[in-house]
Amino acid sequence: MGWDFETDRPIYIQIMEKIQLLILAGVYPVGAKLPSVRDLAQQAAVNPNTMQRALAQLEEEGLVITQRTSGRFVTENEEKIIQARRRLARDQVTQLLVKMRELGLGKEQILEIINEIAEEMKI
Amino acid sequence: MGWDFETDRPIYIQIMEKIQLLILAGVYPVGAKLPSVRDLAQQAAVNPNTMQRALAQLEEEGLVITQRTSGRFVTENEEKIIQARRRLARDQVTQLLVKMRELGLGKEQILEIINEIAEEMKI
DNA sequence: ATTATTGTGCTAGGGTCATAATACAATAAT
DNA sequence: ATTATTGTATTATGACCCTAGCACAATAAT
Missing domain, CATH: 1.10.10.10 (Winged helix-like DNA-binding domain superfamily/Winged helix DNA-binding domain)
Structure with a gap:
């Protein structure tokens, strides 16, 4: 595989x-x-x-x-894992928001797209 | 530069x-x-x-x-640009949600982080 | 004691990426 | 008409990535 x-x-x-x-x-x-x-x-x-x-x-x-x-x-060291997970999640979100802002989208539009896709993905 | x-x-x-x-x-x-x-x-x-x-x-x-x-x-062709923008935005969001789900986060937690960081970035 | 498994190190070869330095053809600018 | 600008092509060189095929030392498993 x-x-x-x-x-x-x-x-x-x-x-x-x-x-x-x-x-x-x-x-x-x-x-x-x-x-x-x-x-x-x-x-x-x-x-x-x-x-x-x-x-x-x-x-x-x-x-x-x-x-x-x-x-x-x-x-x-479980604490290290927890912190790394938190950091990764925040980095991913930051990265997204930066790019969306560069695209000229505002918060409302961003949340709209997120909800739309979350729906499609059944999250 | x-x-x-x-x-x-x-x-x-x-x-x-x-x-x-x-x-x-x-x-x-x-x-x-x-x-x-x-x-x-x-x-x-x-x-x-x-x-x-x-x-x-x-x-x-x-x-x-x-x-x-x-x-x-x-x-x-402005329509082409609009579509490309829409597709890019959706791809970015999809990519984020996939990763967040792989991290074991649910919708509520994801939205919480997004709002938290949006606040920090003053979006 | 012997064997298997572990991480690790080494060299060689082929592929892609980036730079450097030119060169050419077509056309815009003068 | 001449010059400058445009995209494009070519060759060479060095760096990194990946594979392949080994090998070694330490320890776990038997």
């Missing part, structure tokens, strides 16, 4: 973001063991080098901890 | 998106002449080849028309 990647951004960054999202969403819970580099690489249909690179990056964010020969684990 | 670019995506794509946004926002009005490839390249502090590539791409979207030796112009 493999994961879906956009063609215009480095794969290793998209992998990083995807795994981060899985952690923030609780798919990989606090303290859980991540699959091995090789397993994840196979899941994503990507070269192990690329997956290794993504995971090494993820480590710098502090959400993941490496134990040299037993594997990688989601941090036990 | 030069424009701001993210480091993780091709510059020519970011240029394409930026000029498209300027057109949709009316900074380059219907029928207006765009600056020349060389001028735009200098404004953006980018190689003319890169700017040329971005503009050639923009052309395929149909928002811009080229006249071989007099320059490039925003399309006279």
